[in-house]
Amino acid sequence: xxxxxxxxxxxxxRKGYAREFLESEKLPPPATCYGALLSLVGETxxxxxxxxxxxxxxxxxxxxxxxxxxxxxxxxxxxxxxxSGCNARPDFQQLFTxxxxxxxxxxxxxxxxxxxxxxxxxxxLKNPASVERFGGWSLGESxxxxxDVWLLExxxxxxxxxxxxxxxxxxxxxxxxxxxxxSAGTRYAVGKIERITQLPEVSRIPKLA
Numbered sequence: 001x002x003x004x005x006x007x008x009x010x011x012x013x014r015k016g017y018a019r020e021f022l023e024s025e026k027l028p029p030p031a032t033c034y035g036a037l038l039s040l041v042g043e044t045x046x047x048x049x050x051x052x053x054x055x056x057x058x059x060x061x062x063x064x065x066x067x068x069x070x071x072x073x074x075x076x077x078x079x080x081x082x083x084s085g086c087n088a089r090p091d092f093q094q095l096f097t098x099x100x101x102x103x104x105x106x107x108x109x110x111x112x113x114x115x116x117x118x119x120x121x122x123x124x125l126k127n128p129a130s131v132e133r134f135g136g137w138s139l140g141e142s143x144x145x146x147x148d149v150w151l152l153e154x155x156x157x158x159x160x161x162x163x164x165x166x167x168x169x170x171x172x173x174x175x176x177x178x179x180x181x182x183s184a185g186t187r188y189a190v191g192k193i194e195r196i197t198q199l200p201e202v203s204r205i206p207k208l209a
């Protein structure tokens with residue numbers, strides 16, 4: 001299993017059904033973490049590593065999120081430019097600041113015969129020159145950039161953290177695969193946030209399939 005620690009100065013992990021008030025989850029959902037790891041290794045086909053297992057935990061007390069008023073784009077009329085008139089409106093959004101997270105990634109049930117996402121992330125962090133990618137590296141919205149990243153050798157958890165793990169009796173549901181055209185294909189994992197001081201059980205890490 002791979003574990004990487006990273007810092008995100010400003011982030012919002014928007015709840016799927018949040019509308020006028022953009023509430024944030026306490027952790028980036030597995031689907032969000034997966035997208036960030038694909039971006040890191042320069043992979044543009046999001047189906048490439050289906051079957052891997054990914055989740056996140058936070059290492060610092062989150063405290064209460066800040067609430068800001070910002071202008072959001074939406075599509076209400078194709079006769080008006082994007083971000084103008086009825087295609088823009090002010091909305092409130094929650095933001096977490098100065099967060100330190102650990103992302104866990106395991107090859108899970110990925111197709112054999114190809115490099116796993118776990119292997120590619122490890123290579124990217126040890127040899128950045130081997131990766132061809134574009135754009136900033138973010139966790140969530142494109143403007144919520146990742147500031148620092150460390151590969152935790154041998155997957156050792158060097159500090160206690162609160163991690164989302166699968167549990168059929170859990171009280172939290174997070175997306176593991178997002179259908180960007182409509183929502184019929186979006187899938188979720190049921191679990192809860194647990195405090196850990198060592199690597200979690202692989203079987204309890206959400207599988208992206």
